[in-house]
Each structure stands twice: as structure tokens, then as C-alpha cells.
Amino acid sequence: MKLEELKKLTANYRKEVGIGKPATNREGKVITEQSRSIWFDRHTIEKLLAQTDEKKGGLKIFFAEYGNDYLEESGHDYTGQLTVVLAASNDNEDPTKDEQIENGGQLCPPHCGGDI
Incomplete structure (x- = not known):
């Protein structure tokens, strides 16, 4: 994929999804800008890949949204914010x-680390 294509796709996301239902922080302040990206470090990705088969293995990516219950358990700052969850997977298994x-x-x- 070319960088320009990535820019177009992420712009589409921000236009269509990124301004959807707002998130709120712990104090109840409404956060209208949705998640634009999520960065995972190499160690995390390699740890997951190490649990998979060399030929059939990969990462399954789940789209998710933080809820109030997760805030209480994790200390995360927002409810209603979109996220992705990575999972080690062989042949697209859950x-x-x-x-x-x-x-x-x-x-x-x-x-945020940039403008894309």
C-alpha cells in the first residue's frame, strides 16, 4: 500500500466513523474526536506471533469500543473510544x-505521533 492510499483511507475513517458517537473521559467531558490510530510495540507483536505456527500463524485484529466497565477495571481514560485488540491466531481462528x-x-x- 502506498502512503497516499493510507492517507485517503484514514481520512475516510475520520470522516465516516471518527466523528460518530462521542467518547467521554473519566470526568464526563465529551470527546468528539474518535481514535485515529493505535500503536503496538514490536515486543508485543513478536510475543503474539511467537505463539503461532510459522506457516499458518498471524495476527487477528478485532475492532472494539471501550465501555464503562473497562474503565473501572483498567484505569483507561475514555469510554466510547474505538480500539483494536490483537490476537495470536492460526488460520484465522479465534x-x-x-x-x-x-x-x-x-x-x-x-x-499522536503525526498527521496521517
Whole structure:
């Protein structure tokens, strides 16, 4: 994929989804800008891939939204904010163990590193 295509696709997301239902922070302030990106470090990705078969393995990416219950458990700052969850997977199978799942990516906003 070319960088310009990525820019177009992410712009589409922000236009169509990124201004959908607003999120709120712990104090109840409405956050109208939705998640634009989520960054996962190499260690996390390699840890998940190490749990998969060399030929059939990969990462399954789940689109998700933080709810009030998750805020209380995790200390995360927003409810209603979109996220992705990574899971170790062979042949597109769903995860069966907690160790196969990671949801520790840095959300943008608030942790943005660029303009894409």
C-alpha cells in the first residue's frame, strides 16, 4: 500500500466513523474526536506471533469500543473510544487463552505521533 492510499483511507475513517458517537473521559467531558490510530510495540507483536505456527500463524485484529466497565477495571481514560485488540491466531481462528490477546496499544488521540 502506498502512503497516499493510507492517507485517503484514514481520512475516510475520520470522516465516516471518527466523528460518530462521542467518547467521554473519566470526568464526563465529551470527546468528539474518535481514535485515529493505535500503536503496538514490536515486543508485543513478536510475543503474539511467537505463539503461532510459522506457516499458518498471524495476527487477528478485532475492532472494539471501550465501555464503562473497562474503565473501572483498567484505569483507561475514555469510554466510547474505538480500539483494536490483537490476537495470536492460526488460520484465522479465534483466541482461546488470555495470553493470546493484547490490548495495550497507545491510542491517538491522546498519544499522536503525526498527521496521517
